[in-house]
Amino acid sequence: MRVSKKLAALFCVFSLGLLFSVPARAQNDRAKELGTKIMCMCGGCTDAAGKCTHSGGAFAGPCQTAQNELKEVADRVSAGSSDDLVLQSFVQEYGPTVLISPPARGFDLWAWLMPFLALLTGAVLVLFVVSKWKRRTALAPAPKISPELLSRVRHQTGGENDVD
Amino acid sequence: MDVIGSFALVLALLAAGYSLVAGIISIRTQRPLLLKSARNAGLAIFPLVTIAVASLLTLFFENNFSIAYVVEHSNRALPAYYKFAALWSGQEGSLLFWSWLLSIFAFIALFSNRKKHPELMPYVGVILGGIQLFFLMLNNFVASPFGLVGAIGAAGTPHVVALADGHGLTPLLQYSEMDIHPPMLYLGYTGCTVPFAFALAALLGRYPGEKWIHITRRWTMVGWAFLSVGILLGGHWAYQVLGWGGYWAWDPVENASLLPWITETAFLHSVMMQEKRGMMRVWNVWLVFITYMLSILGTTLTRSGVVSSVHAFAQSSIGSWFFSFLAVILIVCVVAYWKNRDYLRTDNQLDSVVSRESSFLFNNLILLAACFAVLWGTLFPVLTEWVEGNKITVGPPFFNKVNIPIALFLLFLTGVGPLLAWRRTSLSSLKRNFAWPLAAGLFAGIIGFVLGDRDIYALVCLILAVFVTLTIFSEFFRGARVLSVRSGANLLSSVGQLTMRNTRRYGGYIVHFGMVLIFIGISGQAFNKNVQSKMQIGSSMNIGPYTLVCQNIDGASNANYTAERATIEVFKGGRSLMMLFPERRFYLASQVTQTIVALHSSLARDIYIVYAGRSPDDNAPVIHAYINPLVRWIWLGGLVLVLGTVLALVPSRQPQIILHAEREAAPAAAGASVPVTVLQGHD
Numbered sequence: 001m002r003v004s005k006k007l008a009a010l011f012c013v014f015s016l017g018l019l020f021s022v023p024a025r026a027q028n029d030r031a032k033e034l035g036t037k038i039m040c041m042c043g044g045c046t047d048a049a050g051k052c053t054h055s056g057g058a059f060a061g062p063c064q065t066a067q068n069e070l071k072e073v074a075d076r077v078s079a080g081s082s083d084d085l086v087l088q089s090f091v092q093e094y095g096p097t098v099l100i101s102p103p104a105r106g107f108d109l110w111a112w113l114m115p116f117l118a119l120l121t122g123a124v125l126v127l128f129v130v131s132k133w134k135r136r137t138a139l140a141p142a143p144k145i146s147p148e149l150l151s152r153v154r155h156q157t158g159g160e161n162d163v164d
Numbered sequence: 165m166d167v168i169g170s171f172a173l174v175l176a177l178l179a180a181g182y183s184l185v186a187g188i189i190s191i192r193t194q195r196p197l198l199l200k201s202a203r204n205a206g207l208a209i210f211p212l213v214t215i216a217v218a219s220l221l222t223l224f225f226e227n228n229f230s231i232a233y234v235v236e237h238s239n240r241a242l243p244a245y246y247k248f249a250a251l252w253s254g255q256e257g258s259l260l261f262w263s264w265l266l267s268i269f270a271f272i273a274l275f276s277n278r279k280k281h282p283e284l285m286p287y288v289g290v291i292l293g294g295i296q297l298f299f300l301m302l303n304n305f306v307a308s309p310f311g312l313v314g315a316i317g318a319a320g321t322p323h324v325v326a327l328a329d330g331h332g333l334t335p336l337l338q339y340s341e342m343d344i345h346p347p348m349l350y351l352g353y354t355g356c357t358v359p360f361a362f363a364l365a366a367l368l369g370r371y372p373g374e375k376w377i378h379i380t381r382r383w384t385m386v387g388w389a390f391l392s393v394g395i396l397l398g399g400h401w402a403y404q405v406l407g408w409g410g411y412w413a414w415d416p417v418e419n420a421s422l423l424p425w426i427t428e429t430a431f432l433h434s435v436m437m438q439e440k441r442g443m444m445r446v447w448n449v450w451l452v453f454i455t456y457m458l459s460i461l462g463t464t465l466t467r468s469g470v471v472s473s474v475h476a477f478a479q480s481s482i483g484s485w486f487f488s489f490l491a492v493i494l495i496v497c498v499v500a501y502w503k504n505r506d507y508l509r510t511d512n513q514l515d516s517v518v519s520r521e522s523s524f525l526f527n528n529l530i531l532l533a534a535c536f537a538v539l540w541g542t543l544f545p546v547l548t549e550w551v552e553g554n555k556i557t558v559g560p561p562f563f564n565k566v567n568i569p570i571a572l573f574l575l576f577l578t579g580v581g582p583l584l585a586w587r588r589t590s591l592s593s594l595k596r597n598f599a600w601p602l603a604a605g606l607f608a609g610i611i612g613f614v615l616g617d618r619d620i621y622a623l624v625c626l627i628l629a630v631f632v633t634l635t636i637f638s639e640f641f642r643g644a645r646v647l648s649v650r651s652g653a654n655l656l657s658s659v660g661q662l663t664m665r666n667t668r669r670y671g672g673y674i675v676h677f678g679m680v681l682i683f684i685g686i687s688g689q690a691f692n693k694n695v696q697s698k699m700q701i702g703s704s705m706n707i708g709p710y711t712l713v714c715q716n717i718d719g720a721s722n723a724n725y726t727a728e729r730a731t732i733e734v735f736k737g738g739r740s741l742m743m744l745f746p747e748r749r750f751y752l753a754s755q756v757t758q759t760i761v762a763l764h765s766s767l768a769r770d771i772y773i774v775y776a777g778r779s780p781d782d783n784a785p786v787i788h789a790y791i792n793p794l795v796r797w798i799w800l801g802g803l804v805l806v807l808g809t810v811l812a813l814v815p816s817r818q819p820q821i822i823l824h825a826e827r828e829a830a831p832a833a834a835g836a837s838v839p840v841t842v843l844q845g846h847d
Contacts, residue, residue: 137514
């Protein structure tokens with residue numbers, strides 16, 4: 001009985017530990033993730049704030065601007081803001097250019113849709129062309145090849161698929 | 165020397181103008197002497213531009229700081245081998261370099277065909293002359309590399325001055341690959357010109373037969389190989405110099421080089437449909453046209469400043485010239501096509517959906533979709549600014565999300581295509597050829613999953629890489645086995661014989677294998693790790709299985725730069741593996757700091773160490789360490805790809821066996837007169 005009480009107490013301590021440590025780690029990961037979704041706005045590089053190496057600068061780590069942005073992200077995340085809210089706050093401060101990718105709404109949604117629409121349209125066109133060309137073949141007489149020739153060629157090529 | 169260079173450029177401009185005008189008149193009047201003189205004028209452009217290039221290089225080596233371009237891109241302390249890189253490091257020099265490479269290609273095309281294709285070559289000469297005229301106009305009137313440094317004297321009169329020293333070469337370019345990467349890329353871009361000239365000439369001159377498509381294909385392969393090497397070297401340069409641990413950032417200029425490469429790849433596949441089956445003539449002509457226009461668009465984006473890019477060293481207002489040139493090219497192509505569209509008309513036929521032909525159609529669809537996605541993402545910020553007034557960023561996450569699935573599907577087709585027969589593939593053949601490569605691929609995927617690969621794209625890439633590799637090897641094996649049985653030679657020498665009998669087909673397979681290696685290398689990105697930490701002497705940091713210990717921080721200097729260097733000892737499991745020496749260099753002339761990455765590369769992973777400099781907070785040295793798995797496979801794949809392309813360009817050793825159905829099958833098929841090529845290489 002005493003053992004099970006001890007185990008229960010240990011479980012509670014462990015759970016409480018998890019309760020406090022996991023969100024802190026999760027917050028840190030979220031902040032890091034969000035840092036890669038916003039641009040470093042120093043004007044001297046084209047890196048994400050979370051990946052700023054500021055090529056050509058005196059220090060090849062995150063530059064001061066990127067560090068400030070990352071700190072702002074971390075503060076907002078720890079204050080309980082959602083990802084969208086954090087990103088929106090940066091858009092309000094710097095304009096939409098701060099986002100590393102266009103948001104999937106409004107006119108910017110076209111950025112995401114068009115490549116797949118193009119692919120889809122292309123696929124429909126290819127299928128249309130294939131069926132059209134196939135119809136032509138059905139109307140045209142096929143060249144006749146004797147079974148003897150076919151079998152001899154198969155034998156010579158070791159069954160290469162070109163003549164299948 | 166600058167006078168000689170300028171004069172040579174003026175003469176080259178006149179020669180280009182003459183070859184264009186005299187060429188057009190000679191086509192119209194059919195006067196052979198005028199035609200010959202137009203061609204000779206076209207040939208004269210190369211030596212003249214060579215004189216201009218040699219003059220500029222001499223000015224660099226003489227440290228002639230009365231020339232503005234030399235002042236801006238060189239200094240006395242610049243090592244001699246970087247003075248070559250200075251030639252193409254700025255707007256004016258790089259345009260001259262472009263003109264020079266273009267003149268080399270034009271010279272080879274005109275000279276090697278001077279006694280061939282009399283109906284085609286006059287048109288080729290006119291088109292090459294017109295294109296060279298445009299670039300030489302830029303060299304002479306818009307971006308002359310021989311401009312002098314001027315100053316206003318006390319009396320208010322301008323005069324030429326010679327400065328004591330120059331501003332130096334951009335430190336980013338002071339790297340050995342910069343002596344190779346831009347020339348390769350430029351050779352790739354300018355290499356698109358000759359196929360374009362031949363395709364447009366064939367259309368304008370309604371050149372009979374398909375000979376022009378063979379010429380175009382060979383030239384395209386040359387350009388494609390250069391562009392591939394240029395792109396890969398660019399990635400390698402970015403990886404080793406920029407110090408961010410990656411090799412491809414989807415920068416607009418990187419994208420610009422990828423666009424013509426994609427359409428050239430599409431052409432090199434679809435051209436086979438025209439050669440084998442006489443199909444897709446319109447499509448092929450337009451692929452060549454689009455490739456050329458994309459190569460010009462690429463350099464327009466580099467130089468115009470339309471899109472923001474890290475390649476800002478060459479931006480200027482020259483864009484309007486390039487946009488006008490693009491518009492002219494587009495109009496010429498559309499008009500030429502419209503007036504001669506009946507010349508390209510073919511009776512395309514397809515026997516079966518499951519055939520090599522349809523695999524090429526889908527291959528082209530996927531490649532063009534990838535090309536569109538890259539172009540769309542690159543230009544979308546411009547479009548948004550135009551429509552909404554806001555400039556937005558389209559960064560790497562967009563390109564990765566859109567292009568990775570497309571690229572993986574393309575990899576799948578790389579495996580499927582060669583297994584499909586021309587005209588029709590039977591179900592039994594499909595089963596026989598696909599079963600075990602697919603099973604082996606899936607097995608590799610399961611092994612990968614068990615070993616901890618949880619990235620879906622990396623897993624799919626692994627499955628497809630094994631599948632495609634096995635299909636390629638099985639193609640070699642099956643062909644070699646037949647030869648081996650017939651000739652009694654061993655299997656290995658039969659592989660050699662087989663390859664040399666049809667270099668194009670087997671060279672193509674080797675190129676495919678190179679692409680597989682590149683895909684494997686790229687998939688390693690999913691497992692990248694990086695850690696940045698302040699490190700005092702004696703302190704350590706852990707990354708993956710490695711422990712890095714900072715053993716020393718010291719300095720060095722020469723006339724070109726001062727450097728601070730870290731000495732990092734790498735341990736694994738308590739055992740010392742190596743010493744790495746990342747550096748920060750401060751270039752004195754340009755007053756710019758640059759990273760020199762310390763890299764240990766193996767097939768499994770790269771250990772990539774950056775000395776980030778001193779922390780702005782407390783002046784402590786900061787080390788940024790990366791573990792990048794499989795990167796070496798990319799460079800290895802590039803090498804295989806080049807070898808495959810070179811092999812494909814080598815003429816096949818023996819004529820291929822061609823059996824004609826009407827001769828062999830005459831008694832059985834009376835009345836059948838259609839010749840059927842049975843054993844012709846199905847590359």
